[in-house]
Amino acid sequence: MSLALLLAAAVATPSPSPVPSIDYGRMVDEAVDGGRIIQAEMMLGQWRAAPRPEDTRPLEIATARLALAKGQNQEAETRFAAISQGGTVDCRVDEGLGIARLRLGRPQEALPALRRAVDHCADQWRAWNALGVAFDAAKSWALSAAAYERAFQLTDKPVQVLNNYGLSLMAQGQAAKAAAIYDKAREMAPDDAKVIANGDAAYVMAGQDIQRRPTDDANGWAKRLSHAGQVALRIGDTVKAQAYLSRAVTESESFQPEAVAALATIGPAKP
């Protein structure tokens, strides 16, 4: 009797609540999207250590995405291509395949994958952004502008899209418009070196002078001047190039080898 009571009590005792399982797929995706490679790699390792049977394909996709995020473009392309050929329909696969091929300098091969990605998942701003770059490579300016527009309206990282659209405008010779785009990008990301450099290039190409920011120290300003001088040199404005490069040399606290080398190519000023 007492034994039965004990057993009944044992059965009635609530079992400890189960530990909530970690959604590795979502978390690795978030870490990859956020650029947190160490976290993503570590969580992928934990996921691989205890996979469920249905995790095989998600694990492959996560591995390929991680390779792409780490800049291992060839490996990522191979993995994404294998998954795609296996019949998997997944926007992340098409998007990753397209971006990997773009980075490998194969924009024509990237186009079909990116088109598939935006067809199936029209809210993927990265796919639209990459599609814009692929159209730029084909000089399909109207299509690239439309793709960037979609990406810009969808993204939470508008600076990336603005940067690419600015480059697109410069490639079309619309430097003044590009300068306006980079002004907007600088408002959003004042310390983004890429945006500053490309914005300076747009200003020089548009025939406008670059401006020193309050946060520029002597060397940073000298590097910007040197860069602007080299841009002016490339577009054939030697007078402006000489002015920028001279200022880069005189205003810098340290030796500016690039500015000096560029100045040397111009030669002495004619009287």
Place this chain on the structure above:
Amino acid sequence: MKRRAIAIALIVASTACSSTNKEVAIRPVNGEAGAALEGALARGDLLFSRGEHALAMDAYRRAMRKDPADPHALNGVAISYAAIGRHDLAREFFELALARAPQDERIHRNFARSLAAQGLRSEANALLAQIGGAAVVPMAKGRPTLAQLAAARAPAAVVAPAQFARSGLERVSMGEVRLRTTSTSAGGAGLPGRMMSQLSTAIVTVADAGGTAPIVSLARELKAPITRSVPQQGAAVVARQPLGRAAEVRLTTIPVLSGKAKATVAASLRGEAGCPATVRADGKDRRLPATGLSIDLSASRAEPKAAKCASLAGSEGRDRSFEQLWKWSGTLG
């Protein structure tokens, strides 16, 4: 004979006492490993709350040696690095901590503060959005189109005269600042629409005289011509500012001062003078006013007004070399 017997006895005795195993293994007894971990973490928390970040980091690292996967220790190392401005190193440990405790809101918030201190606000917001701490950036609605942005007239290339005219100090090294004063003369410029300027640079060295007024000395003076655009309208006359006056005004705030004065200036510059310390009586939620970082890992604990005090030192912009336009410098996701 007797001596020999004693010597042999001693040798035998010492041989019997010596161990044949040369490897020395130190192992914790019973629960001492856990206690040592907890002790190191508690010491780290205490040192961090006192602002002794380097010592706190050492304590957290000791805890990490006990348990390399402990998220509290990883978070501690991360916030210690963040507090001394090494956000690059902090990032690695934040990521390791998040990998071990992916649902820990405290680590998310600390990481987001570190990112925000580097100016990476969108990344910080994305991280906070994962724990519901920040609204997802509104998209589409209200955002102008790219065509509208491109059509917007670019601002005039010239800079406001006052910006050029202002003299200022630039840090040259730990012991030197550079005082810039400018004077301009219109006409005679090498380029049309430009003005020749004379840039006068003085290197001012300040020595801390231990409690008394800092000793100021003029190390060297440089002069170099520069050109700048002529302002479109209302061309301001830029007068040379007397060197002595400018130096006198600026020296009260230059960061060459050491000790408490430096800390006070830095805190007032960050606008944190009125930010209260939130060291709780129970010792479980310690947030340092200077850093705003939390060292308690209980996810349930609320952290009100964290953002107001969340500011880390060392948030100056990065000095990265510019990429060439000619190599494609776009960005792909």
